[in-house]
Amino acid sequence: xxxxALALLVAALALGCGDPDLWARWNAERDLWRARxxxxxxxxxxxxxxPSDYQxxxxxxxxxxxxxxxxxxxxxxxxxxxxxxxxxxxxxxxxIAGGRLEEARERPDVSLEIYGRAARGxxxxxxxxxxxxxxxxxxxDRSGDSTRAHTVTVEIARTAPTVDPEDxxxxxxxxxxPLRVAAELRARGMEAAADSALRAAESxxxxxxxxPARSPAQSAVLWRGLGRVRAARPGGLDAGVEAxxxxxxxxxxxxxxxxxxxxxxxxxxxxxxxxxxxxLAYTTWGARFGGETKKRAMLMAAQVWEPVNRDSAxxxxxxxxxxxxRVGPTMPARFxxxxxxxxxxKWEAARAEFxxxxxxxxxxxxxxxxxxxxxxxxxxVGERExxxxxxxxxxxxxxxxxxxxxxxxxxxxIRQLRARLLLDIGGxxxxxxxxxP
Amino acid sequence: xxxxxxxxxxxxxxxxxYALRQIARPSLWTPWLFVLAVQIAALAFLWGFAHPxxxxxxxxxxxxxxxxxxxxxxxxxxxxxxxxxxxxxxxxALLGAVAAGASTxxxxxxxxxxxxxxSQGLRRAASRAAALVIANLPATLFLFGFTALLDRPLSNPxxxxxxxxxxxxITFVVAVVLQGWFxxxxxxxxxxxxxxxxxxxxxGETARHGLWTGLTLAILATLPLLPIQFLLGxxxxxxxxxxxxxxxxxxxxxxxxxxxxxxxxxxxxxxAYQSIVGPALEDA
Numbered sequence: 001x002x003x004x005a006l007a008l009l010v011a012a013l014a015l016g017c018g019d020p021d022l023w024a025r026w027n028a029e030r031d032l033w034r035a036r037x038x039x040x041x042x043x044x045x046x047x048x049x050x051p052s053d054y055q056x057x058x059x060x061x062x063x064x065x066x067x068x069x070x071x072x073x074x075x076x077x078x079x080x081x082x083x084x085x086x087x088x089x090x091x092x093x094x095x096i097a098g099g100r101l102e103e104a105r106e107r108p109d110v111s112l113e114i115y116g117r118a119a120r121g122x123x124x125x126x127x128x129x130x131x132x133x134x135x136x137x138x139x140x141d142r143s144g145d146s147t148r149a150h151t152v153t154v155e156i157a158r159t160a161p162t163v164d165p166e167d168x169x170x171x172x173x174x175x176x177x178p179l180r181v182a183a184e185l186r187a188r189g190m191e192a193a194a195d196s197a198l199r200a201a202e203s204x205x206x207x208x209x210x211x212p213a214r215s216p217a218q219s220a221v222l223w224r225g226l227g228r229v230r231a232a233r234p235g236g237l238d239a240g241v242e243a244x245x246x247x248x249x250x251x252x253x254x255x256x257x258x259x260x261x262x263x264x265x266x267x268x269x270x271x272x273x274x275x276x277x278x279x280l281a282y283t284t285w286g287a288r289f290g291g292e293t294k295k296r297a298m299l300m301a302a303q304v305w306e307p308v309n310r311d312s313a314x315x316x317x318x319x320x321x322x323x324x325x326r327v328g329p330t331m332p333a334r335f336x337x338x339x340x341x342x343x344x345x346k347w348e349a350a351r352a353e354f355x356x357x358x359x360x361x362x363x364x365x366x367x368x369x370x371x372x373x374x375x376x377x378x379x380x381v382g383e384r385e386x387x388x389x390x391x392x393x394x395x396x397x398x399x400x401x402x403x404x405x406x407x408x409x410x411x412x413x414i415r416q417l418r419a420r421l422l423l424d425i426g427g428x429x430x431x432x433x434x435x436x437p
Numbered sequence: 438x439x440x441x442x443x444x445x446x447x448x449x450x451x452x453x454x455y456a457l458r459q460i461a462r463p464s465l466w467t468p469w470l471f472v473l474a475v476q477i478a479a480l481a482f483l484w485g486f487a488h489p490x491x492x493x494x495x496x497x498x499x500x501x502x503x504x505x506x507x508x509x510x511x512x513x514x515x516x517x518x519x520x521x522x523x524x525x526x527x528x529x530a531l532l533g534a535v536a537a538g539a540s541t542x543x544x545x546x547x548x549x550x551x552x553x554x555x556s557q558g559l560r561r562a563a564s565r566a567a568a569l570v571i572a573n574l575p576a577t578l579f580l581f582g583f584t585a586l587l588d589r590p591l592s593n594p595x596x597x598x599x600x601x602x603x604x605x606x607i608t609f610v611v612a613v614v615l616q617g618w619f620x621x622x623x624x625x626x627x628x629x630x631x632x633x634x635x636x637x638x639x640x641g642e643t644a645r646h647g648l649w650t651g652l653t654l655a656i657l658a659t660l661p662l663l664p665i666q667f668l669l670g671x672x673x674x675x676x677x678x679x680x681x682x683x684x685x686x687x688x689x690x691x692x693x694x695x696x697x698x699x700x701x702x703x704x705x706x707x708x709a710y711q712s713i714v715g716p717a718l719e720d721a
Binding site for chain 2: 023025037040
């Protein structure tokens with residue numbers, strides 16, 4: 001008996017009757033981990049990264065793809081098996097990561113080709129395919145290629161699943177993409193096509209919300225998406241608000257963070273639809289959730305007031321800044337308050353705010369913009385001498401920053417602003433010099 | 438004749454030194470090589486769980502013991518010390534006890550000037566396998582029980598800081614005392630040819646004559662393992678640094694050091710037994 005059991009054990013070990021896909025997943029995870037470590041090594045200080053560092057990392061990612069090609073692992077047949085599907089996803093991740101590195105090497109054409117290849121190879125894994133398309137879209141957006149970006153957005157809107165088949169979690173882009181497609185089509189005057197895109201998304205989301213096996217949180221997020229899509233259709237605000245409200249009135253209730261999201265979405269929809277009172281009521285409700293929701297709700301309340309009552313909007317920003325000045329940066333709110341004050345003709349108060357912004361966090365984008373705003377205000381109202389004095393003061397501040405800042409992006413922003421100021425006060429030759437290191 | 442504390446401590450050092458000088462004798466190593474083979478096989482089984490040769494058995498086992506997370510790279514290496522620990526304990530309690538018995542017999546014969554062949558030592562130990570396993574079990578069980586007991590307050594987030602800081606030291610002291618107390622069971626069984634009940638009954642008497650030698654040997658044998666155990670305590674940081682396999686290699690190193698320690702401890706205990714404890718018991 002013992003001999004027979006031992007013989008069976010030896011035979012099992014020799015033949016290897018375990019799952020080869022588990023072994024493949026283990027190796028794919030290990031290879032991808034090692035490739036990511038190479039990237040992390042030089043991402044600590046990208047300025048010191050050499051072309052060979054990038055090449056090594058790209059090679060490591062490419063090796064994952066070569067060992068576990070999408071053509072073999074991401075087929076519809078294999079994608080039905082969990083482990084094989086995970087191997088395909090790891091390989092897809094490696095391909096996309098390789099594309100991102102090509103982006104970092106400033107080779108956008110190669111990146112686009114890689115993302116496109118990944119998207120084609122991942123046809124059988126729609127959630128993963130969306131990742132490749134999103135990477136492609138982000139790159140096209142950055143490069144300003146709106147035509148191709150629109151094509152990719154349409155593709156995402158058409159194919160993105162509403163929920164991730166792996167874990168049932170709603171996929172945000174399944175809502176965001178059709179909304180963007182519709183907005184872009186409307187901007188071109190193609191109302192019918194825009195409505196058609198929204199209708200298609202609406203029917204997919206409605207089907208997803210009807211699925212009985214969703215958790216209250218997943219269901220609520222889908223209802224929220226459905227509401228946003230419905231509200232974007234002409235005359236669809238009521239239906240949209242109704243859809244977002246639906247999970248707030250059903251049992252069991254979704255968890256508090258999701259409820260907070262729903263309330264903020266209601267505020268957004270009402271604000272966008274011009275229902276100021278409702279929007280303000282929802283922001284007041286949202287502020288009761290506390291934390292980040294309170295922050296967003298209070299900021300939104302100030303923004304809701306802007307088109308109807310500037311004083312109330314400024315008071316809203318006052319309340320927001322007073323509430324959150326100790327817990328985090330309030331620069332965008334302070335900048336907007338200063339802009340509103342300037343628009344109201346309260347220049348002294350606005351200038352004090354701009355100046356305070358410029359000195360409180362000197363390298364922040366808004367601090368630099370605040371410097372510029374002071375100069376441009378004087379030039380716009382014809383106070384040329386005052387403008388020159390303020391510009392001189394701003395240029396001195398920037399010269400100091402150029403000697404102390406080492407971050408490439410910040411240095412570029414400072415030089416660009418410097419060039420603009422020099423142009424504003426009349427000096428194209430110094431301006432041209434200012435924009436170069 | 439009873440030796441003073443200092444004499445016992447010196448004897449401990451001398452016995453250990455003499456045992457270590459036998460490290461190059463292959464015949465004395467034979468019993469331990471079986472233990473090493475099984476330990477390395479256990480580690481390879483866990484480390485290579487995903488290979489089709491073993492995954493049919495290893496993967497469900499790992500999933501059951503450590504959860505789905507343990508089946509992924511590099512998470513396995515975070516779980517590996519905790520997974521290998523019980524396997525190592527089991528191998529030590531069963532095979533290790535018999536190997537210690539065989540090694541004690543081989544060392545005893547070597548020191549008596551009548552060396553045995555490795556197979557003879559193994560046969561002698563095999564004939565007393567049950568007694569050896571049972572005799573070595575209390576030290577393991579007491580230590581296991583103590584660490585389980587200590588884990589309860591330590592896992593409490595409000596555990597006092599002093600307790601958290603001193604826990605490794607407390608565990609070390611308890612392990613040393615247990616090992617020092619039960620050190621003589623193998624010589625009593627294999628060299629003194631005592632019965633199991635008699636062996637336990639004589640432990641008090643052996644402590645009267647050789648407690649400090651036992652404690653000295655236990656401390657010296659445990660010390661080399663501390664740095665590795667300290668490093669394995671930081672497995673999460675090792676994995677984060679990007680070299681997860683290091684955790685596996687540290688376990689291999691720990692196994693090797695533990696084996697050399699066990700080899701030296703067995704040899705030294707056999708020598709010390711023949712020098713003072715055995716004769717003192719005969720006199721009594």
